[in-house]
Amino acid sequence: MTKISVDKVEGDIDYDAVRKEFGIENMEPYLHKIKKPSLMYRRGIVFGHRDFGQVNDAITKSRRFAVLTGINPSSPLHLGHLMFLNQAKFFQDHGADVFIPISNDETYVFRKTDDLEKAKQTALNDVIPSIIALGFDSKKTRIFISTEYKKVYELAVKISTKTTFSTVKAIFGFNNDTNPGQIFYSIVQSAHILIPQLEEFGGPKPVVVPIGVDQDPYMRLVRDIAERAGFMKPSSTYHKFLIGLQGGKMSSSKPESCIFLNDDPSVAEKKIKRAFSGGAGSLEEHRKSGGNPDIDVACQYLYYFFEEDDNKVKKIFDDYRSGKLTSGEVKSNLAEKVKAFLAEHQRKKEKAKKEVDKFLLK
Amino acid sequence: MTKISVDKVEGDIDYDAVRKEFGIENMEPYLHKIKKPSLMYRRGIVFGHRDFGQVNDAITKSRRFAVLTGINPSSPLHLGHLMFLNQAKFFQDHGADVFIPISNDETYVFRKTDDLEKAKQTALNDVIPSIIALGFDSKKTRIFISTEYKKVYELAVKISTKTTFSTVKAIFGFNNDTNPGQIFYSIVQSAHILIPQLEEFGGPKPVVVPIGVDQDPYMRLVRDIAERAGFMKPSSTYHKFLIGLQGGKMSSSKPESCIFLNDDPSVAEKKIKRAFSGGAGSLEEHRKSGGNPDIDVACQYLYYFFEEDDNKVKKIFDDYRSGKLTSGEVKSNLAEKVKAFLAEHQRKKEKAKKEVDKFLLK
Numbered sequence: 001m002t003k004i005s006v007d008k009v010e011g012d013i014d015y016d017a018v019r020k021e022f023g024i025e026n027m028e029p030y031l032h033k034i035k036k037p038s039l040m041y042r043r044g045i046v047f048g049h050r051d052f053g054q055v056n057d058a059i060t061k062s063r064r065f066a067v068l069t070g071i072n073p074s075s076p077l078h079l080g081h082l083m084f085l086n087q088a089k090f091f092q093d094h095g096a097d098v099f100i101p102i103s104n105d106e107t108y109v110f111r112k113t114d115d116l117e118k119a120k121q122t123a124l125n126d127v128i129p130s131i132i133a134l135g136f137d138s139k140k141t142r143i144f145i146s147t148e149y150k151k152v153y154e155l156a157v158k159i160s161t162k163t164t165f166s167t168v169k170a171i172f173g174f175n176n177d178t179n180p181g182q183i184f185y186s187i188v189q190s191a192h193i194l195i196p197q198l199e200e201f202g203g204p205k206p207v208v209v210p211i212g213v214d215q216d217p218y219m220r221l222v223r224d225i226a227e228r229a230g231f232m233k234p235s236s237t238y239h240k241f242l243i244g245l246q247g248g249k250m251s252s253s254k255p256e257s258c259i260f261l262n263d264d265p266s267v268a269e270k271k272i273k274r275a276f277s278g279g280a281g282s283l284e285e286h287r288k289s290g291g292n293p294d295i296d297v298a299c300q301y302l303y304y305f306f307e308e309d310d311n312k313v314k315k316i317f318d319d320y321r322s323g324k325l326t327s328g329e330v331k332s333n334l335a336e337k338v339k340a341f342l343a344e345h346q347r348k349k350e351k352a353k354k355e356v357d358k359f360l361l362k
Numbered sequence: 363m364t365k366i367s368v369d370k371v372e373g374d375i376d377y378d379a380v381r382k383e384f385g386i387e388n389m390e391p392y393l394h395k396i397k398k399p400s401l402m403y404r405r406g407i408v409f410g411h412r413d414f415g416q417v418n419d420a421i422t423k424s425r426r427f428a429v430l431t432g433i434n435p436s437s438p439l440h441l442g443h444l445m446f447l448n449q450a451k452f453f454q455d456h457g458a459d460v461f462i463p464i465s466n467d468e469t470y471v472f473r474k475t476d477d478l479e480k481a482k483q484t485a486l487n488d489v490i491p492s493i494i495a496l497g498f499d500s501k502k503t504r505i506f507i508s509t510e511y512k513k514v515y516e517l518a519v520k521i522s523t524k525t526t527f528s529t530v531k532a533i534f535g536f537n538n539d540t541n542p543g544q545i546f547y548s549i550v551q552s553a554h555i556l557i558p559q560l561e562e563f564g565g566p567k568p569v570v571v572p573i574g575v576d577q578d579p580y581m582r583l584v585r586d587i588a589e590r591a592g593f594m595k596p597s598s599t600y601h602k603f604l605i606g607l608q609g610g611k612m613s614s615s616k617p618e619s620c621i622f623l624n625d626d627p628s629v630a631e632k633k634i635k636r637a638f639s640g641g642a643g644s645l646e647e648h649r650k651s652g653g654n655p656d657i658d659v660a661c662q663y664l665y666y667f668f669e670e671d672d673n674k675v676k677k678i679f680d681d682y683r684s685g686k687l688t689s690g691e692v693k694s695n696l697a698e699k700v701k702a703f704l705a706e707h708q709r710k711k712e713k714a715k716k717e718v719d720k721f722l723l724k
Contacts, residue, residue, distance in 0.1 A: 105515075105519045109519060109522055116516065147515055147519055148512060148516075150510060150512045150515070153467075153509055153515035154510075156543070157467045157470055157478060157509055157543055158470070158478050160544075160546070161470070161471060161473065161541045161543055162541075163541065164539050164540065165536060165538055165539070165541070165542060165545060166538035169538075174527060175527075176526060176528035176531075177526050177527070178527045179522050179525065179526055179527070180522045180525065180526075180527060180546055180549045181518070181522025182522075183545055183546065184545065184549075187542045187546075
């Protein structure tokens with residue numbers, strides 16, 4: 001479906017071409033309109049959108065809106081999830097209600113676990129406390145487990161009649177071996193995205209869903225269904241690919257490619273020290289010809305997450321490119337920041353385990 | 363799928379051929395084994411089964427077993443539903459736990475209502491009280507609304523990976539216009555049937571599902587899924603077609619073809635007086651050449667439901683066949699019995715409205 005090769009995430013993706021291919025709009029005009037933009041906005045990591053205008057309006061006019069991001073509890077949270085959750089937090093700081101579906105059904109029907117109950121327990125004991133620890137406001141954040149919050153199946157049934165098998169087949173490419181749970185999950189995911197517009201949450205409203213372009217098919221389906229079912233079409237924003245620790249794709253099934261939010265800080269440090277480097281072969285060579293921060297994992301992670309100061313991150317990139325800053329030095333810088341973040345996060349997460357009920361829809 | 367013409371329900375169905383076509387067993391050997399058989403068993407209205415042996419064993423050895431019959435709340439209950447519910451009551455009298463799923467999702471995805479909420483309200487305010495009024499034991503009867511009891515979707519997700527789209531397509535004949543809710547409903551119906559075997563209800567056990575042969579595809583699917591999902595294969599019994607008031611198929615979408623359990627007794631009487639008759643053209647002719655009780659609606663309804671005494675029903679059939687008993691007389695006999703039943707049922711139903719919570723799984 002997507003022609004973006006997942007091996008080409010080392011800074012050489014042409015995001016103009018991606019926008020054109022997927023028919024999504026450039027985020028550029030909004031990047032300057034939003035007050036107090038997060039680093040993902042300031043740095044153009046959010047590069048595209050569908051229908052962001054209605055979200056921007058809601059922010060500007062202080063109207064009710066929501067942000068939604070789904071978590072597949074097939075693994076503990078890692079930096080890939082953090083990109084979505086940081087955006088959700090950003091929109092919450094701008095007035096949004098936050099909705100976070102935990103799709104244990106997706107984990108199961110796509111065979112990422114053979115135990116649905118285990119996926120639910122991972123969600124309750126690990127994933128949800130980890131989300132809460134990121135600082136969401138319990139009064140404005142609703143988390144729900146897909147098989148546990150009965151409105152999900154009810155809404156999925158309601159909207160299932162607004163589309164046909166041939167439509168979902170064309171979007172997702174099912175075949176005869178597809179199990180019926182996978183087919184129906186396309187509808188369940190649409191239901192997740194429409195939950196914030198139910199009457200009990202104030203009815204139709206703008207909802208923004210931060211995603212990667214690989215998830216765009218789900219947006220196309222839910223936008224198609226939404227209007228026929230009496231909802232507003234949800235908006236989406238698209239962020240750039242985050243490089244994995246080894247330079248390729250980040251995948252929770254390859255733990256060595258990810259920093260997990262429950263990694264021991266010393267483990268995370270080791271992962272960083274071993275990470276793919278954009279430096280030249282030897283230190284001498286690096287000092288002479290410089291490195292490439294666009295493909296250097298440590299530079300990228302500072303840019304995406306851990307160096308909040310725009311001037312500092314620019315200086316790091318410049319110095320790395322000139323050879324003044326070595327790979328080892330950037331890695332040490334990142335490692336210190338990540339270790340501090342993880343220690344703090346894990347401390348907060350322990351406290352958050354007692355807060356789960358305040359956030360959970362049942 | 364089924365080759366039985368629904369227009370051929372006037373007593374001329376060859377049930378030997380039906381058993382052969384569907385590959386189901388003759389009920390005959392069990393009809394004499396069961397203690398205190400209900401009239402549907404004594405009269406061979408239950409004509410076939412799959413795997414009834416394990417149910418008979420459970421009855422004989424006083425082991426735990428269950429009976430399940432689903433109700434589609436697209437209309438109030440009518441005599442067609444009563445056939446299933448009478449069998450459920452019969453098995454409860456022989457020790458079974460009764461499970462009754464109310465499939466408001468089926469009503470909706472197959473477009474028998476355009477309001478899922480309305481189907482739920484019909485269930486709560488009308489269908490469930492009407493079921494309770496039939497005399498089920500609140501300690502051994504569990505009723506659940508498909509979108510309201512969250513175990514349904516959870517179990518459907520779990521078992522959805524045990525089959526494939528091509529399997530359900532081969533059984534139900536989906537096409538490109540089928541909506542994804544209809545596809546998934548095949549799995550949801552299987553989940554309904556497996557609910558009695560969940561751990562919270564004592565784990566795997568024999569479960570018997572009384573059905574008409576038109577519903578056999580669902581049994582074939584759930585039996586195929588059951589073993590792979592760690593459950594016992596459910597058993598089924600098959601009952602003969604019940605003739606509609608006008609002599610053809612009974613359909614809740616044609617109110618004139620059904621007696622509803624909430625019909626005013628006087629309305630029911632009028633429906634009976636207008637019902638299709640197996641008598642000869644004129645009274646004189648009838649006296650001379652007699653009528654055919656096998657196609658006479660009044661005779662049939664006495665046989666299926668309202669004349670408990672086997673000797674009396676035999677005499678009615680004999681006398682009708684000889685011409686001694688007229689169509690008007692049989693209709694009057696039936697009408698009196700139906701009016702008394704409806705008045706009593708409706709009185710009990712009013713009381714039952716306060717009992718719903720005792721029966722409902724949430």
